[in-house]
Amino acid sequence: PSPNLQVEENWVLSGENCRAKGGSPGFKVAILGASGGIGQPLAMLMKMNPLVSVLHLYDVANTPGVTADISHMDTSAVVRGFLGPQQLEYALVGMDLVIIPAGVPRKPGMTRDDLFNINAGIVKTLCEGITKFCPNAIVNLISNPVNSTVPIAAEVFKRAGTFDPKRLLGVTMLDVVRANTFVAEVLGHDPREVDVPVVGGHAGVTILPLLSQVKPPCSFTPKEIDQLTDRIQNGGTEVVEAKAGAGSATLSMAYAAVKFADACLRGLRGDSGIVECAFVASQVTELPFFASKVRLGRTGAEEIFSLGPLNEYERAGLEKAKKELAASIEKGVSFVRK
Ligand code: NAD
Numbered sequence: 021p022s023p024n025l026q027v028e029e030n031w032v033l034s035g036e037n038c039r040a041k042g043g044s045p046g047f048k049v050a051i052l053g054a055s056g057g058i059g060q061p062l063a064m065l066m067k068m069n070p071l072v073s074v075l076h077l078y079d080v081a082n083t084p085g086v087t088a089d090i091s092h093m094d095t096s097a098v099v100r101g102f103l104g105p106q107q108l109e110y111a112l113v114g115m116d117l118v119i120i121p122a123g124v125p126r127k128p129g130m131t132r133d134d135l136f137n138i139n140a141g142i143v144k145t146l147c148e149g150i151t152k153f154c155p156n157a158i159v160n161l162i163s164n165p166v167n168s169t170v171p172i173a174a175e176v177f178k179r180a181g182t183f184d185p186k187r188l189l190g191v192t193m194l195d196v197v198r199a200n201t202f203v204a205e206v207l208g209h210d211p212r213e214v215d216v217p218v219v220g221g222h223a224g225v226t227i228l229p230l231l232s233q234v235k236p237p238c239s240f241t242p243k244e245i246d247q248l249t250d251r252i253q254n255g256g257t258e259v260v261e262a263k264a265g266a267g268s269a270t271l272s273m274a275y276a277a278v279k280f281a282d283a284c285l286r287g288l289r290g291d292s293g294i295v296e297c298a299f300v301a302s303q304v305t306e307l308p309f310f311a312s313k314v315r316l317g318r319t320g321a322e323e324i325f326s327l328g329p330l331n332e333y334e335r336a337g338l339e340k341a342k343k344e345l346a347a348s349i350e351k352g353v354s355f356v357r358k
């Protein structure tokens with residue numbers, strides 16, 4: 021049979037239970053926006069994850085090819101492709117985790133907020149699908165501007181009566197991944213041994229690395245703090261400019277998304293002590309959403325940690341971050357309410 025025919029067979033939704041081919045228990049994961057710059061490497065890495073038994077790849081373009089390609093990997097997850105809005109239902113039914121990297125990326129000179137007009141509608145439509153077809157799934161939202169798309173998703177879920185704040189997570193893991201890398205470079209450490217909490221949000225000054233809380237404990241000069249903070253806050257722009265019109269971070273983002281999704285799946289499995297940063301509904305500050313460390317468990321973000329002791333530099337950064345975040349959150353909420 022032609023590769024396309026094989027893919028079409030894969031589109032038929034079977035009633036099999038949540039078991040990997042090898043017989044081990046696993047989770048069902050959907051990627052919405054699976055044909056994109058992030059979606060493709062993310063799909064590849066999720067196909068390699070032994071916690072995944074079923075992997076659904078949904079996009080409005082090119083899923084037959086991506087699905088045929090990924091499905092030849094000799095790992096246990098069953099891969100199925102879904103193309104266009106008529107197949108969204110089949111992509112979503114039964115999913116435990118939905119990862120959303122659908123939407124347009126930045127070009128040089130743009131802010132993430134410049135993506136709002138296109139991506140807000142995409143995220144709203146996809147989340148309406150989630151309320152109908154897998155209202156209990158954990159959602160990992162990657163599409164920018166995250167500071168507004170997470171409030172949009174929450175508003176859609178609230179309207180449908182399916183909102184559970186524990187299950188909606190804006191992905192800010194790339195900020196942590198970058199912070200670990202840049203801090204390790206300065207300290208001369210292995211990045212895998214460095215842990216930098218990054219709180220606030222996912223755009224410019226709302227990205228707030230807490231360099232006073234780096235593990236293992238260390239100290240920086242004021243100049244190093246300025247330079248590190250600036251590089252972490254502008255890491256996305258560094259990539260957008262280097263790609264010179266060909267998009268934004270995709271490979272490091274796919275890596276970060278998989279790191280975060282894997283933490284969510286280990287939490288769902290019941291592993292203890294899984295703590296990562298994410299942008300969630302929050303009471304840590306007066307804002308309704310905020311990124312901070314969360315403990316991931318069987319029901320999602322089960323505990324949201326307070327910020328811990330901040331130094332003067334970080335307190336000033338927090339005030340700036342909150343001001344911009346408040347406006348971005350409000351923009352997302354009113355997009356759905358209007
Ligand atoms: P891309 O253009 O390469 O891919 C986007 C994909 O989304 C495309 O395949 C497109 O067909 C698909 N798509 C568009 N509308 C859709 C719809 N209605 N339903 C399903 N799929 C749809 O872009 P990319 O580089 O993969 O980036 C995707 C998004 O992720 C952008 O908004 C980008 O800003 C964001 N991003 C976020 C982070 C983060 O840290 N949270 C990091 C990098 C990029």
Ligand code: LMR
Nearest residue numbers: 126164255256257268269
């Ligand atoms: C990133 O941080 O790389 C993403 O948010 C993409 C972007 O536009 O910078």
